[in-house]
Amino acid sequence: MKKSLIAIAVLAATSSAAFAQSNVTIYGILDAGITAERGGAQGNVTKVTSGAASASRIGFKGTEDLGGGLSAIFKLETGVKVDDGTLDNTTSTLFNREAYVGLSSKTAGSLTLGRQYTPYYETLRDVGDPFAMGYAGTAKNLFPVASYMTRNSNAVVYKTPNLNGFTGAVSYSLGEQQGDASAARQVGGSLGYANGPLNVAVAYNMKNNDTTVLKTAGVGHNSLVAANYDFKVVKVFAAFSKDKGQGSAPINGAASATATTNAFGYTFAQSADSQDALIGLTAPVSEAGTVMASYIRKNDKESFNRDADQWAIGYNYALSKRTSTYVAYAKIKNKNGAGYTVGNNTEAGTGDKAFNLGLKHSF
Template identity: 30%
Template sequence: MKKKLIAASLLCSIGTFAHAQSSVQLYGRVDGGFQFMNNLQDGNGGTASRWSAQGGDYGTSLFGLRGYEDLGRGLHAVFNLEAGFQLMNGFNNNGSGSLFDRRALVGLNSLTWGQLTLGRNLFISNGVWDFDPFQQQAFSSASLVRGRNWPQASNTVNYQSPNWYGFDVVGQYAFSNIAGQFNNGRGMGAQLTYTHDRFQLRALYDEIRDTNGRFTDVFATSREYFAGANVFLNRFTISLGYTHMAAPDAPAPDFATRADHYWAGVKYQATAVWAANAAVYHVNVPGGFGHATMFELGTTYNLSKRTFFYGTIAYVKNSANQSFSVAAIPSDSLDNPPAGKSQTGAYIGISHSF
């Protein structure tokens, strides 16, 4: 009888342990290399070239913690803390001094109903990443929209659905957290994706409002509409993207109220360790603000599953009154070429994930 009681007690203990089991994972990426850019403004009416040591050209250097606790019946408590940093000086990426500037989330995950989280997160417009031939590198689809599609957002509620017959849905809402000013600084968006063995499609809408609750900057506080497609053909992946941005509250005619961004590219997985990319990006800003086209080539070579070398070169050609850079930088930065001038940029580096 005693043996049966002991056995029953052990079984109950094992069941309790399994029901409450949890996991915490440390992960990250470290990325560094060298960069060249020409036609940078020198502040005195001339231009100059620059060679520099750079971190994060291929992808942001970061570290994070993520984990879950099994609550039973397919339900988990989840969290994610993630910080970005500049490898070359160790500083926080956004300069705000916040520790977890990319993600600081807690929530619940259900195998049946999906995942709901609260906290700071990458803004939903980062969803263009999967359809960018250069995966939002320093020179990429972010360049000709001045980084409009890679910000973070605080005070968010995020929902990620399970996969339903190839479809999945993402929704995000970012509160202003200001009494009596519901719209001021508010953000929101929704994303629908369909994934098949041979192709993937995505539609996305988002909006970012300024501190007065208005859409006043086409590349910062605006509405954004995105459609993208990936086609998988053995060793080739063909990527297509279109983004329309609207800032109806921008004071025309001095400031642009809309812009259209297109791209097409291909990735070729030549061998198990070597791949090459090529893409063309184009932005048009109606209302006499001009246009720009960027051409880009890149390659990666894997040393292991977690470490690889990379190299990328890009060239942007601006119309007479535009000054886009090959990099995703604000319009007032001296790293933009003078209006009507072209710019070439290149970088090489090494990236390691853990």
């Protein structure tokens, strides 16, 4: 009897110790389908693609309760390609999507260090884009959210707790250029307010393009206002961005942020002075189905006047809480030598029109 009581006491102590350790979750998204791209210089292409609606990924995240409302948090997330099983980036970076560790407080907010999303990108994704950066209609096709505008490495990010509907974030990404603390650094921030059907936010991003060698590359500035309002029968979206300076409008999918030989066969340089406007909607058409639509205009303020317009429509149907199927179509009209392409959440695209049909499962 005494041995049994001792065994129970040891088991209880062991269980308590286990619960005090980090709570780790393995999660992911598997998204695959058919994409048909039209209008490219090299001709039409139809392919099995990965991550059209949401980038396919696997991740690990966890928390440890430190007491007093304070927790240690971490996240490691890598992108994968379901169509061929490889990483979804060309640099072979293992955790290319997110990699950070930090502290979170229920009353003081969170502070994290590592590779993380920019406040500008999160604002457009969560508030302004009815396609949530996915499908053929993604705002990535025309808004300046490519490359360093999506995520920062070497970033320190502070996020406030929710204060009566108000939330905020500040991001500082160190350039890590020897002898010059300002070179290659990136600073961003956002402020949002959500109350009932209304969700509105503003965001800012600044990127210094200088290096230890080149001191005259210039600074890019981006200012964004985004909002949505849920009327129940339809949810309307709007976003407006002002992009000024070198590096303020990196081209989606380009090897260089400044210029690329695009899908239409000619050199297409980014604008250093442009504006982006979006209007869109989502509407439930059944208990499980949702229609998405948007119109985006890229207004190039430079003398080249390389404007572009995008129209997009999509439909998502939830087969369950974790599995959905979707279809989407978008078309871009380029003007005066502009060469923007219709991509999706993961790919930049090869032409001015694209169609997606796919299946997504979350775990």
